[in-house]
Amino acid sequence: MLSRTIKEQLRGIPTPFYLYDMQLLGATLDAIKNEADRDGYKIHYAIKANNDERILKAVLARGFGIDCVSGNELRLIRRLGFPADSIVYAGVGKSDTEIRLGISEDIRAFNCESLQELQIINELAGEMGKRARVALRINPDVDPQTHRHISTGQADSKFGISYREIDQVAEDLATYKNLDFQGLHFHIGSQITDMHVFELFCRRVNSLVEWFVEKGFPLTYLNMGGGLGVNYNSPETESMPDFKAYFDAFRNNLKVSGVETHFELGRAMVAQCGELISRVLFNKINSAGAQVVIIDGSMSELIRPALYEAYHEIENLDARPGSSRIPYIIAGTVCESADIFATDRLLPELRRGDLVTIKSAGAYGASMASCYNMHDLPRVVYSDNI
């Protein structure tokens, strides 16, 4: 892990802060590009994973597009120079203002999540005297076998257009004069590590594509979303996911031809290049006899453990040689019982002032940070600036 090798340079920097390994980021993006280019797959980085401008510039330099979900994300990526044609826009609740912005920018596709959204985009495009390119986000009802908070493609989810409304959508689509139908979009969930899930997903998609073609809607665009997981348990032995295995699942199981295939990876592109660096503030023993260590990071800076009970590797960068391992509760500073990074975590003794790294924090870390308890948003340090 980068922080271990440069810990002396980190010592003077006020904690907590995110440390981004720009070399690992570049290598990860290059690995994705190599694999995706083999099949002409189009990659859109899911900016919600991390909207840091240096990261976005590295994404842009590889010719990837963006998957955005808000007007502010769209404005940011246009300012940074992402071509409109490389931008796709998902989200269950696009406001009229955001839809107008997407129409005026002439983005590659709105990934539409409801019958009503399609109708509104058609109306707003008409008022603006423009046409909008749309794809339908269909909920394929596939179990992604991941945490329920990050499952998005099952029957009971709020996302996408359900099988119940699919006949209606085909009927409506034929009547909308201001929409250019592109194809289908899916996103079944996140942190998926079993490639069989993607294989099953492809089979569902094959039959949906066939259904639309039979109804008289030829497709030019097929967007398979994101979802590829990373190894949170062992980030150092697996510093990037197996992109070949991931794309092979689609190469071998997607049976569609003449269609441009798109992906929207977020986590897999950036998770392993980020760490949250904190410092130990206090040690104490609670009434149950457990050793509690309070670090100066919190759920305000990294909410994943509190929100999803997510596991992140934690390391004491100042571990003393020969120090025995102690089961710790690693807790954050804010006034919430859920503000715990780990319980019963065996770590070499932690003392006040020790530097601690929380690994695999590049995705959904800084981008989900809040100012709760009036914290400042966490600062960022780039490996190539120190």
Ligand code: LLP
């Ligand atoms: N496309 C759409 C439409 C999405 O909603 C998402 C993520 C992605 C692509 C990218 O998915 P990825 O490749 O990163 O799995 N905050 C949670 C993850 C939420 C994911 C939301 N949607 C976490 O920290 O685990």
